[in-house]
Amino acid sequence: MKGEFILNKNHLSYWLRQLRKNRELIGPLMNSGNGIPGNSQTFGGANDIVFKSVDRIHEIVLDCPASLPSPKEFIFPQYEPMLKYNRGETTDKQKTDEISSGFHITDLKDRTRRVIFGVRSCDISALKLLDKFYLEGYSDPYYAARRENTLFISIVCNNPDPTCFCIGLGTGPYLEGGFDIQMTDLGDRYFVQTGSSGGAKTVRAFSFLFSRPKKADYEDQYEAFLSSKARFQKRISLEGIRQMILEGKVKDAFWQSVAERCFECGGCVYECPLCTCFTVTDRVYSEGIERIRLWDTCMFKGFTRMAGGLLPNEKMVMRTKRWYYHKLIHYPETLGGFGCVGCGRCTITCPGRIDMATVATKIKGLAVNSQAS
Amino acid sequence: MKIKDHKTDRNIYKPMNGRIDDIIQLTADVRLFRVKTEIPLNYKPGQFFMVSVWGAGEVPISVASMPDKNRTLELCIRRTGEVTTAIHSLEKGQTIGIRGPYGNGFPLDISKGRDVVIVAGGIGIAPLRPIIQMLTRDRDDVGRVSVLYGSRTPDDIIFRDETVEWADNGIKVVLTVDKGNDSWNGNVGLVTGLWPEVLADFKKAVAYICGPDVMIKAAMRDLFFLGMPDEMIITTLESHMKCGIGKCGHCYYGARYICTDGPVFSYRDIKEMREP
Numbered sequence: 001m002k003g004e005f006i007l008n009k010n011h012l013s014y015w016l017r018q019l020r021k022n023r024e025l026i027g028p029l030m031n032s033g034n035g036i037p038g039n040s041q042t043f044g045g046a047n048d049i050v051f052k053s054v055d056r057i058h059e060i061v062l063d064c065p066a067s068l069p070s071p072k073e074f075i076f077p078q079y080e081p082m083l084k085y086n087r088g089e090t091t092d093k094q095k096t097d098e099i100s101s102g103f104h105i106t107d108l109k110d111r112t113r114r115v116i117f118g119v120r121s122c123d124i125s126a127l128k129l130l131d132k133f134y135l136e137g138y139s140d141p142y143y144a145a146r147r148e149n150t151l152f153i154s155i156v157c158n159n160p161d162p163t164c165f166c167i168g169l170g171t172g173p174y175l176e177g178g179f180d181i182q183m184t185d186l187g188d189r190y191f192v193q194t195g196s197s198g199g200a201k202t203v204r205a206f207s208f209l210f211s212r213p214k215k216a217d218y219e220d221q222y223e224a225f226l227s228s229k230a231r232f233q234k235r236i237s238l239e240g241i242r243q244m245i246l247e248g249k250v251k252d253a254f255w256q257s258v259a260e261r262c263f264e265c266g267g268c269v270y271e272c273p274l275c276t277c278f279t280v281t282d283r284v285y286s287e288g289i290e291r292i293r294l295w296d297t298c299m300f301k302g303f304t305r306m307a308g309g310l311l312p313n314e315k316m317v318m319r320t321k322r323w324y325y326h327k328l329i330h331y332p333e334t335l336g337g338f339g340c341v342g343c344g345r346c347t348i349t350c351p352g353r354i355d356m357a358t359v360a361t362k363i364k365g366l367a368v369n370s371q372a373s
Numbered sequence: 374m375k376i377k378d379h380k381t382d383r384n385i386y387k388p389m390n391g392r393i394d395d396i397i398q399l400t401a402d403v404r405l406f407r408v409k410t411e412i413p414l415n416y417k418p419g420q421f422f423m424v425s426v427w428g429a430g431e432v433p434i435s436v437a438s439m440p441d442k443n444r445t446l447e448l449c450i451r452r453t454g455e456v457t458t459a460i461h462s463l464e465k466g467q468t469i470g471i472r473g474p475y476g477n478g479f480p481l482d483i484s485k486g487r488d489v490v491i492v493a494g495g496i497g498i499a500p501l502r503p504i505i506q507m508l509t510r511d512r513d514d515v516g517r518v519s520v521l522y523g524s525r526t527p528d529d530i531i532f533r534d535e536t537v538e539w540a541d542n543g544i545k546v547v548l549t550v551d552k553g554n555d556s557w558n559g560n561v562g563l564v565t566g567l568w569p570e571v572l573a574d575f576k577k578a579v580a581y582i583c584g585p586d587v588m589i590k591a592a593m594r595d596l597f598f599l600g601m602p603d604e605m606i607i608t609t610l611e612s613h614m615k616c617g618i619g620k621c622g623h624c625y626y627g628a629r630y631i632c633t634d635g636p637v638f639s640y641r642d643i644k645e646m647r648e649p
Contacts, residue, residue: 082386085427103427107384137633138618141384277622280615282428289427291386293615296622304623306613307432307454310586312626322625330628 003200005192005210006217007183012190013057015209019115019202023151026051027060027117028068051116060118066157066164067345070123070273071116075130075146078270078295081108082142082280086288108290109145115202119154121172122164122341124179126273127152129335133276142293151198156184158228163344165234165357171341173228184221191221234357238338240367241360242328250363252317255324258359259317261352262299268355269297271345274327277303298322324359385618388425388470394445396465399531402452403496404461405437410471413444417478418503419609419637423617424448425470429459433614433632435500436474439507446471449499449531475617476636479504479581479607487605488516488573492564492592494523494584498531500609501583509542517572519545523564523588526550527557545572565591568599575599582608593640606640
């Protein structure tokens with residue numbers, strides 16, 4: 001399963017072209033800017049780089065910023081049709097008998113085989129927790145179908161953004177394992193590592209493109225790693241923050257000050273590679289009814305609205321606190337890792353500057369202040 | 374992690390058909406739906422089902438009956454939101470979507486040999502009804518049984534006929550209303566004002582509570598101060614839910630998912646829950 005190879009950069013596009021023959025190829029592309037609103041795959045600013053289905057391989061942006069939108073939407077899409085309900089004979093073998101509605105339910109699970117190229121280490125680290133969340137206990141069939149059919153080719157970030165802080169969380173910029181295929185840019189070639197059987201198979205099938213790494217390659221790879229580490233501007237350890245919260249050192253007044261800056265836009269949740277909440281709704285069309293699920297966010301007041309209109313989390317402070325507690329306290333307890341991989345996307349998105357990095361830094365500041373006083 | 378993609382047609386989100394065999398109007402806005410399901414379901418009191426009307430949506434509804442061999446399921450539903458209004462518009466013979474059961478259900482074995490106190494408010498009687506039915510059947514397994522049941526008005530008392538049956542089976546039933554009328558000569562006021570009526574040694578009793586949030590909180594606190602151990606004070610919580618299986622995140626509260634960790638919790642569990 002584990003293997004190390006060298007891929008000459010000239011061979012990259014040929015390799016991707018071959019992979020595309022039996023999978024949909026997804027990669028970072030410059031957004032054209034015209035598309036359908038509400039669909040982040042086709043809509044967005046003209047200069048945004050987003051993960052999209054690749055039509056022309058040479059258009060893949062290899063030197064894109066580290067913080068491009070996460071590929072979460074290919075395994076947990078913003079809009080996912082679940083079931084379709086229309087008139088017709090049922091073919092369900094489980095159906096025993098007389099109880100039939102005269103309608104037929106079709107399962108709309110997406111089993112498209114995809115390969116996503118150019119994923120960042122932080123997002124690969126997020127996958128480990130997402131897998132645990134969606135597949136343990138009751139397994140989510142939609143996530144499982146997409147996850148099983150998706151292969152990730154990740155790239156080590158040689159040039160992290162000023163907002164990145166994966167280095168302090170061990171979720172990047174370089175991973176020891178957990179990836180399918182990990183590539184490190186060494187200038188004229190890639191240092192390629194395989195970490196799963198799917199990844200190994202993908203490399204082995206084109207073994208004529210790959211060579212064995214030499215001593216110089218290992219040295220260059222190590223150097224790239226060191227220079228990347230040195231480029232990080234943020235060093236945040238969430239463990240210390242977690243301890244402070246558990247010890248009751250972060251008072252409600254602090255969360256109130258955070259809540260007062262919240263615009264309730266939900267941007268942090270939509271950008272977060274580890275936010276998993278969704279809502280389910282029925283759409284009625286002339287040819288039938290579709291049950292779909294959509295991203296939802298706990299930052300909205302209506303998220304917990306109950307029949308009759310009661311709002312358990314009406315106060316904003318409840319919602320911001322819930323988001324931070326979920327990521328900093330609950331995730332480590334149940335999934336064995338923080339609900340944050342240090343991708344820094346909320347830092348870029350949040351208009352109120354109450355993103356994870358800023359709030360964590362402020363909490364750390366509380367400790368310093370309390371010691372001083 | 375092994376990823377299991379069920380290649381079969383199995384899908385936990387796919388509801389099965391349930392045929393409405395009977396509809397009983399209990400009060401102005403509450404109906405009991407007797408539903409026959411495609412396959413027999415094994416459920417416990419306190420568990421719930423995701424009930425759906427295609428085009429309107431899905432809601433969590435707790436079971437109001439004990440499982441039986443006839444594949445029937447009783448759901449006691451108050452018309453209050455979009456989906457429950459859609460359910461109320463259905464007629465006998467029509468089908469609804471059912472998936473479940475989900476949730477942990479009431480711990481019933483802890484009541485063995487103990488006095489039982491049941492506290493209900495409004496529609497909160499529905500999930501407690503199967504417990505009461507079970508206790509009337511297996512009356513000897515437990516000590517004395519008291520049911521305190523509060524409603525808004527005498528016309529809002531759900532299962533009023535059954536309360537008489539329960540009393541005939543040796544259960545002390547005490548009803549109360551928020552607001553009486555001319556024909557009402559019973560109690561008026563909160564259920565938490567009825568503790569002196571309860572036949573129980575609070576220190577060695579078990580309580581099952583369901584009702585509005587404020588009532589649950591007040592009843593749990595009172596019983597605790599009356600000496601009942603906190604792990605013997607049991608309630609079931611209600612929340613907005615979209616999946617029922619711990620994925621959609623709507624019912625996340627205090628580091629728990631009400632759907633999979635609950636909906637039944639003891640007072641001890643609730644005290645340990647971290648806000649928010």
